[in-house]
Amino acid sequence: MSAHSAGIARFKWLIPATYILFLMLPIYWLLNMSFKTTNEILAGFSWWPSDFTVDSYVIILTDPTWYMGYVNAIIYVTLNTVISVAFALPAAYAFSRYRFLGDNYAFSRYRFLGDKHLFFWLLTNRMAPPAVFALPFLQLYSALGLFDTHIAVALAHCLFNIPLAVWILEGFMSGVPKEIDETAYVDGYSFPKFFVKIFMPLIASGIGVTAFFCFMFSWVEMLLAKTLTSVAAKPIVATMTRTASTSGYELGLLAAAGVLTIIPGAIVIYFVRNYIAKGFALGRV
């Protein structure tokens, strides 16, 4: 590298640093607001709370209509993650190892529908705007008697999480040489035993990354979660909309609730930090 570009390289850290500063500013502002009293918020602009208070947090953590929102969200997000990964594992294996639709040797010239198309059809569900499905979902889950249950939201979020899970897992599985499967069969392993004892540990980081993405997309979604619940399974994101409508008055409360929704995500990121980059590349996502 030339001396000129080495000079530039010394200041390279400024780019990610500036970007991170930009990312942190709105979060800082949310924190700032969450520690202010309502009077102080309405009084005008200030860099930090002069009358520091944790009242907003106390209200949220002691009032069941608030904190149950977090509990409900965590229940359906966990359910969704477990369902998505468990269902996607065998399917991803099938897509990565077998041909099973169309495209057999006799008609290979005239292939019209193959398992690739099935794979794409799965992915199309990741592209379906939740706004399109909100009303039909409400009718479907009401008809099934599942309205306002955790499982309804968990199943509804499978619409976009299962295709994503299959997509990521398929990428990881295709990175495992097929010889490993064949050797295991020769050694007398049955398929389920091979899958659980040998194959799953090999793609453990892939499973972790998949679970991370399922958690993420289920945790951040609001439209379907709000549509499918009313009281018993109402998530925090829906609870928050009640303060949004009375803007200004309960801004501190809204900010505190927002801060608390960032925490579970931050914990999850901390645990997968070493896998994020590696996982992205191997799983192609």
Added chain:
Amino acid sequence: MNKTWNNRAWFMVLPVLLIVALNAVIPLMTVVNYSVQETFGNNLFFFEGTKWFEEVLASERFHAALGRQIIFTMTILAIQIPLGVIIALAMPKSGVWASVCLVLMALPLLIPWNVVGAMWNIFALPDIGLLGYGLNWLGFSYNFTQEAGDAWFTIILMDVWHWTSLVVLLAYAGLQSIDNAYYQAARIDGASTWSVFRHIQLPKMKNVLIIAVLLRFMDSFMIYTEPFVLTGGGPGNSTTLLSIDLVKAALGEFNLGIAAAMSIIYFLMTLLVCWVFYTYTMKGDEA
């Protein structure tokens, strides 16, 4: 990888097909049903053929929402993809600082979408928000609840804030997969930073960047919650993107036929773009 022909695979994909059938096929058929029928309440439906589709395709309102949607998606792609690549290139390659960068950058991705909207609302308020107050203090007259231009500036800045990290993480992953030997060879040849980027880094990032464009296209095309919470589609209709317009028609005005026809047109457009992209990526894989 050469795959074997095996019908046992059907048993493995069956659970996924069933759950997707429940979640996608049934609701989609409901939408298709609505899109060709007229209702006068009391569950009385009449077949209307393509009336709603003709009405939607001819309506000014749909054209306007679609236009805004396309401008929005193109703008954020044009900003996020290059910006994400630049940041990924400048990030430390390993060590504690790399982890710190990854954790902090991933944070916006894990924040619920309506919180993102609410957070930016608070951040951008002209009287008490840091962004709004700051811009006005600097002498720009800024008020995103009154001025369409300011509202657009805010939703685009919000989306850049929210999603650029996804592009960074993907591009960074692509860069991590490059063997050090390539860089050594380039150094021996005296290659410039630009040619290292052009001939080593960019080709290696191609696959992840395609995924980044695909994901960002899909998600920005169906964006709803964040701009809805931030601006409510206003001022006026200036930031009413497709999804916001759709929910307005379906749940607000209860115009089921129109909303359903819009849904199908909307879905087909996303599908078409993604199909073109997908076949293109798959071809790259085979070659």
